Amino acid sequence: MKNTLAKVAFGLGMATVLVGCGAEETTKDSFDQIKEEGTLVVGLDDTFAPMGFRDSNGDIVGFDVDLANEVAEKLDVEVEFQPIDWALKETELKSGNIDVIWNGYTITEERKKQVDFSSPYLENSQIIIVLEDSEIQTKEDLSGKVVSAQQSSSAVEAINADESNIVEEFADQDVVLYPSNNDVFNDLASGRSEAIVVDETLGRYYMKQNKEISYRVLEDNFGEEEYAVGMRKEDDKLTEAIDNALDEMKADGTFDEIYAKWFAE
Incomplete structure (x- = not known):
């Protein structure tokens, strides 16, 4: 399983067109572009242990980090972890600075108005x-x-x-x-x-x-x-791909292995 370091990635996952002095988001599903670019950018709060946080070496690790790495491997893309201001997570997603929100992201009715969620993968x-x-x-x-x-x-x-x-x-x-x-x-x-x-x-x-x-x-x-993964509302193909990858992990035992690593007690 890959252990990647966080690095900044801008503009992936959503095409935009300029309108006058501003920018307007398109409704294009970003899955094909992610596959073409070969990179899935994951937005996270890097202080949220044990879901996603920095270890003593400064590397980003955690339960959700391991899940995202495994899903990216199944999608045949690399994963980049982008630390973000958690208060601006939906803004970062909509602007295209990240492709998904994946860091102990709780399903709520208010958030459903702004993003689409994967199938839930953990109770809290x-x-x-x-x-x-x-x-x-x-x-x-x-x-x-x-x-x-x-x-x-x-x-x-x-x-x-x-x-x-x-x-x-x-x-x-x-x-x-x-x-x-x-x-x-x-x-x-x-x-x-x-x-x-x-x-x-x-x-x-x-x-x-x-x-x-x-x-x-x-x-x-x-x-x-x-908990679930958050995607832009137009990213139906990406949502389906992540759901399928998580289902495969639960079926082949990979999910349980990662869970035991972080929540053994």
Whole structure:
């Protein structure tokens, strides 16, 4: 399986035509161009362990990285991992700077308005984490507390979608937002936040890697969800090709091998 380094790639995956002083996107499916160019550009947040992140050598690794490498091999193309501002992920996709969003990308109704999703490949939930000695025991105990999450993340969407409108009970009636989940965890460890909401896959991996800090996960959460790959709405052929490759991986055992590597416990 290839282990590629991240590098910048611009303009792949979507043809554009100039209109006056601006640019207008076409509705051309980019799969044929990806095959012709021989490169699939994957947009990701390179701090989102264990899905896609940098190891001690600075290489981009992770569960989704291994999946993407294997899918690219089945499509007979190279893969390039392009770190992006997660808050601008859909903009990067629509502009053609990346071909897919693949990094613990949760299916939500709001995102369905902007992108097409592959078939879901992993289940997840939005968990609430506090420090071990915190007085917080339930979701209701978040009332009046400082709660943080990553900006433009599905955690924020899940909090805002909660039927109890609990966000209105938080300190300042809002969620404190940070660019990365590392910042979110650092905020909790420092005591600036009293609780954080993160993807369970990331949260449990992070806690395992930072055992010197005593965290606790509440039994309550902000809902179950699923991960999938995000494509432009016109990229039906690419969506089908990625779905077929993932199905092949599940059938031949490759998916299970990669899963065991990152989520053995």
